Amino acid sequence: MITRRAAIAGALGAAGWRSSSAGAQDITFFRIGTGGTTGTYFPIGGLISNAISNPPGSRSCKEGGSCGVPGLVATAVSSNGSVANVNGIVTGSMQSGFVQSDVAYWASTGTGIYEGRPKSDGLRAITNLYSESFHLVVRKDSGIKSIAGLKGMRVSLDESGSGTLVDARLILSAYGMSEKDIAAQYFRPQEASDKLKDNAIDAFFSVAGWPEGAVAELAATIGIDLVPIEGPPAEALIKQYTFFASDEIPDGAYRNVTGVKTIGVNAVWVTSAKQPDELIYSITAALWNPSTRKLLDSGHLKGKAIKIESAIDRLSIPLHAGAEKFYKENGILK
Secondary structure (H helix, E strand, C coil), X not given: CHXXXXXXXXXXXXXXXXXXXXXXXXXXXXXXXXXXXXXXXXXXXXXXXXXXXXXXXCCCHHHCCXXXXXXXXXXXXXXXXXXXXXXXXXXXXXXXXXXXXXXHHHHHHCCXXXXXXXXXXXXXXXXXXXXXXXXXXXXXXXXXXXXXXXXXXXXXXXXXXXXXXXXXXXXXXXXXXXXXXXXXXXXXXXXXXXXXXXXXXCEEEEEECCCCHHHHHHHHXXXXXXXCCCCHHHHHHHHHCCCCEEEEECCCCCCCCCCEEEEEEEEEEEEECCCCHHHHHHHHHHHCCHHHHHHHHHHCHHHHHCCHHHXXXXXXXXXXXXHHHHHHHCCCCC
């Protein structure tokens, strides 16, 4: 299903996304920017796009078919992650995307990695999805047990321009360190994973909902440890930046890896204020249909964490008016 929709996306990509007539029913194409194929965003995006879609000719929910939005063809699109998804939403090449709550905040306020750039104040939230945990991954034989142990080590802080890089710098600073105290490297998560496997680096930062595919592969092959991000420095970070929260990666999240306390940010499904209220209302309703619940629970471990009870928790940008209407009607938002 995703492959077929991707083909439709490619055919219409040059012209942009639009609604077109298909017999008596219009088709509305709706792109969801996700992340790399080895991360968590992409499979979650696939589940959601399937859940909210109901192309012309499909059986309705009442007929035992899709409980998605009539005429909607949603597509999960692989991307470079949060920053790329914000850019896609702002330029109109994507109708929505998954974005870290910190990146969404910086983009909408023109701060952080968006310092000196125009505010993207038209960003709107559809829902909070789940918490994304900061992973500080090291080789099991590295001997690194704390952030202080990173001194002098080869550490990837993620690629230039990424939200993870900014956050990694904030974390180091909170513990009294900077890039000058380490041999800083700047690789994307998959590349950092490959470098760690080849013993070309000693550690890397990554932000993702566990289990993250690249980290799981390392755990099953070379053996890794996770370094905790906790204590007074972490607590000070959470107090200073409201998009941070206490988090935990549990025992068993990765093979033979002991769980750790860490910090996290929310993954938020973001769209533009320009998207029609009725469309976003219908998409929000389809997301929280009981049939979608079954898909999320069975499709991915992180899908179980996507719950309507936490849909508006710690949002760093305003809700879209269509989503806001749905949550008010259903008692989630007072």
